[in-house]
Amino acid sequence: MTTATVDAARARKQRRERRNSIIRHAILLAWTAVIIFPIYWMVLTSFKDASEWVTWPPYWWPHEPTWHNYAQIFAFAKLDPSLSRQATEQAFSIWKGLADAAFVCTAASLLALLLGTFLAYSISRFDVGGKYFRHMILTIRMIPPIVVAIAILMYYAILIPYATSALFGVRISLFDTYVGLILIYTATTLPFVIWMMLSFIDEVPYTLEHAARMMGAGRFMVLRRVVIPLVASGMVVTFLFVFILNWAEFLLALTLTHPEVTTLTVLLNKFQSASEGRLYGPQAAIGTVITVPVVILGILIQKHLVKGFSFGTIRK
Amino acid sequence: MVELTSRTAPLRSDTEAGFLRRLGAWFAQERVFRLIPFVLVEVIFLAVILIPFLLTIYISVLKWRANRPFETAVFAGFDNYITVLANDQFWLAVGRTFYFAGVAVILELLIGFVLAMVVSQTTRFKALYTTIFLVPMMIVPVVVGYNFSMIYVDSGPLNQILAPLSDLLGTDPRIRWLSHPGAAQWGIIFADVWQWTSLTFLIFLSGFSALPQQLINAARVMGATPWQIFWRVQFPLLKPAIVIAIVIRSMEALKMFDPVVLLTFGGPGTSTQTVAYFLWEQVWVFNKFSFGAAASILLLLIFGFLIFIGIYMLVRQRNIADVARAA
Numbered sequence: 179m180t181t182a183t184v185d186a187a188r189a190r191k192q193r194r195e196r197r198n199s200i201i202r203h204a205i206l207l208a209w210t211a212v213i214i215f216p217i218y219w220m221v222l223t224s225f226k227d228a229s230e231w232v233t234w235p236p237y238w239w240p241h242e243p244t245w246h247n248y249a250q251i252f253a254f255a256k257l258d259p260s261l262s263r264q265a266t267e268q269a270f271s272i273w274k275g276l277a278d279a280a281f282v283c284t285a286a287s288l289l290a291l292l293l294g295t296f297l298a299y300s301i302s303r304f305d306v307g308g309k310y311f312r313h314m315i316l317t318i319r320m321i322p323p324i325v326v327a328i329a330i331l332m333y334y335a336i337l338i339p340y341a342t343s344a345l346f347g348v349r350i351s352l353f354d355t356y357v358g359l360i361l362i363y364t365a366t367t368l369p370f371v372i373w374m375m376l377s378f379i380d381e382v383p384y385t386l387e388h389a390a391r392m393m394g395a396g397r398f399m400v401l402r403r404v405v406i407p408l409v410a411s412g413m414v415v416t417f418l419f420v421f422i423l424n425w426a427e428f429l430l431a432l433t434l435t436h437p438e439v440t441t442l443t444v445l446l447n448k449f450q451s452a453s454e455g456r457l458y459g460p461q462a463a464i465g466t467v468i469t470v471p472v473v474i475l476g477i478l479i480q481k482h483l484v485k486g487f488s489f490g491t492i493r494k
Numbered sequence: 495m496v497e498l499t500s501r502t503a504p505l506r507s508d509t510e511a512g513f514l515r516r517l518g519a520w521f522a523q524e525r526v527f528r529l530i531p532f533v534l535v536e537v538i539f540l541a542v543i544l545i546p547f548l549l550t551i552y553i554s555v556l557k558w559r560a561n562r563p564f565e566t567a568v569f570a571g572f573d574n575y576i577t578v579l580a581n582d583q584f585w586l587a588v589g590r591t592f593y594f595a596g597v598a599v600i601l602e603l604l605i606g607f608v609l610a611m612v613v614s615q616t617t618r619f620k621a622l623y624t625t626i627f628l629v630p631m632m633i634v635p636v637v638v639g640y641n642f643s644m645i646y647v648d649s650g651p652l653n654q655i656l657a658p659l660s661d662l663l664g665t666d667p668r669i670r671w672l673s674h675p676g677a678a679q680w681g682i683i684f685a686d687v688w689q690w691t692s693l694t695f696l697i698f699l700s701g702f703s704a705l706p707q708q709l710i711n712a713a714r715v716m717g718a719t720p721w722q723i724f725w726r727v728q729f730p731l732l733k734p735a736i737v738i739a740i741v742i743r744s745m746e747a748l749k750m751f752d753p754v755v756l757l758t759f760g761g762p763g764t765s766t767q768t769v770a771y772f773l774w775e776q777v778w779v780f781n782k783f784s785f786g787a788a789a790s791i792l793l794l795l796i797f798g799f800l801i802f803i804g805i806y807m808l809v810r811q812r813n814i815a816d817v818a819r820a821a
Contacts (some may be wrong), residue, residue, distance in 0.1 A: 199616075202612045202616050205609070206609070206616065206619075209627065213627060213629060213688070214626070215645075216638070216641040216645060216688065217629070220637070220640070223644060232647065232649050235654050235657075238651070293535050293538070296530070297532060300530070300531045303528070304524070304528035306529065306532045307532060313805050313808070313809055316808070318539065318543065320797070321801070322749045322793065322797055323751070323770075324749070324751065324769075324770040324773050324774060324790070324793075325793055326543070326546075328773065329546035329787075330542070330546050331777070332546065332549050332550060336553075337545070337546075337549050340564075361538070361541075362542055364538065364542075365542040368535060368538070368539075372535075396522050397521075397524075422632060428634075428636050428751070446637065447756065450639075450640060450756055461640060465641065469633050472634065473629060473632045476631070477625060477628075480625065480628060483628065483631065483632075484697060487631070487693055488693075488697055488738055
């Protein structure tokens with residue numbers, strides 16, 4: 179082979195490489211545009227004034243950028259006259275929704291985290307529930323939530339009031355209460371917690387616990403002083419993941435609460451079904467407010483997302 | 495495990511502290527300790543999942559609507575089940591759900607696979623692309639539904655992008671996408687694809703990054719073309735990831751509810767009612783509790799069968815992976 183042919187071959191290869199690289203980046207940039215666009219449009223609309231929400235042709239950037247929509251949704255009480263507009267007279271305070279969502283999600287995630295971690299430890303060390311128990315737990319998550327919602331509605335709104343009035347003489351309903359929503363969120367996210375924590379606890383060497391036990395530490399002591407510190411970061415990741423799931427939950431919140439407890443997703447939906455003209459601006463502002471915290475949390479735990487969403491069936 | 499420090503409780507302990515210590519010692523026995531979390535969690539599942547289901551079965555054999563007092567309900571046997579089975583809308587909704595899920599999952603798998611392959615081959619901006627592609631998964635589905643409802647609106651950006659095309663055809667560019675049955679269905683499917691391609695992408699990306707590089711190099715040295723390397727080496731090794739993506743995504747896609755509520759409310763007509771939406775409407779809008787209970791039990795049976803298949807496939811993949819790891 180002469181040098182000339184080698185050079186020609188190398189040049190051909192380089193050209194092909196460059197062409198492939200261009201094609202690859204074209205594909206990636208195209209999908210990036212698809213991903214970014216709806217998000218951009220939401221953030222854009224949240225800064226648009228009422229007159230710019232629906233125009234033809236639509237505005238691709240706010241001609242008169244305004245904080246009005248945010249001022250409106252973060253208003254504490256009745257709107258200041260300067261903030262109210264004809265189409266949007268009512269105050270759309272999201273404080274109630276924000277507080278409810280934060281409280282319910284935090285409580286449910288913490289409860290699920292504590293119980294789930296403990297059970298994951300027990301499954302990992304003692305094989306509680308048999309070999310296929312971990313997979314049986316998966317079925318809970320795979321049941322469609324609407325089926326659960328119908329059952330829970332009847333349970334909360336019929337059986338529990340009947341039972342409590344028969345037993346204690348007071349009608350207690352869990353429908354539309356914090357406790358009711360927290361309980362159902364805990365039950366539906368426990369499988370995720372157990373699976374994620376299993377993958378973390380399985381990695382803790384058993385010999386460490388053994389050593390601690392030899393030195394006379396009790397079982398609770400071992401759990402608290404040896405295992406928990408070693409999986410603490412895993413617990414944080416699991417908590418954030420479950421928090422995101424609860425934060426995004428819509429069907430159960432929509433069906434099991436009204437009108438007292440209002441999470442953010444239900445709040446956003448209320449605007450959607452408003453019959454007299456939709457309020458695109460405040461809606462976009464609420465959407466942005468809901469989205470930003472979870473996207474930040476999600477990026478923080480990005481590496482572990484696959485573990486959560488695929489129930490740890492993918493292992494690295 | 496051998497009981498290393500089998501503590502015996504102090505024999506004489508009249509004080510409360512002694513009682514607590516004895517209680518603690520009892521809990522610390524392995525046979526008790528291992529069951530504490532199990533019992534706690536099972537109690538929650540029992541209270542929040544199982545009892546409600548038994549109640550649902552009971553209500554499904556009554557004749558009752560929520561606008562009448564519960565005491566007036568009479569036993570109706572399997573009437574409700576027959577009503578559901580004879581209800582065309584129920585079956586249409588089931589069929590539609592499978593249609594949406596099928597189309598959406600196929601698209602998500604294809605796009606996710608191509609994207610993961612391309613990203614795994616690129617060297618520049620790899621982390622940036624990965625982060626951007628994962629964002630949709632973290633966005634609240636309700637917000638996704640809302641976003642797309644704004645994009646599909648008749649004077650929205652989608653119509654503007656398509657405006658040159660409609661000018662060419664001489665039609666009005668301000669198309670009401672969500673008022674046309676077929677377009678509304680595709681609108682919902684696309685919203686789902688937009689959001690959940692990120693999950694299939696993530697699963698496939700971890701599959702690609704786990705591929706053993708030596709095998710691919712060996713094949714290349716032996717003169718295999720890129721095409722052969724892909725189909726004969728990479729693709730078979732990615733099978734577990736593909737199965738997992740199919741199972742997880744189909745189970746989730748069959749629950750589709752949020753985008754339907756946010757985008758179309760089941761309309762126009764009933765053309766976008768998924769089975770979840772259909773049941774929601776029957777129970778929460780029309781108060782047909784017994785009907786809803788019977789339908790949800792039937793749905794649970796259908797899903798139970800699918801869940802069994804899905805979990806069987808997952809367990810099998812896991813066992814194969816364990817054997818491969820041990821080998």
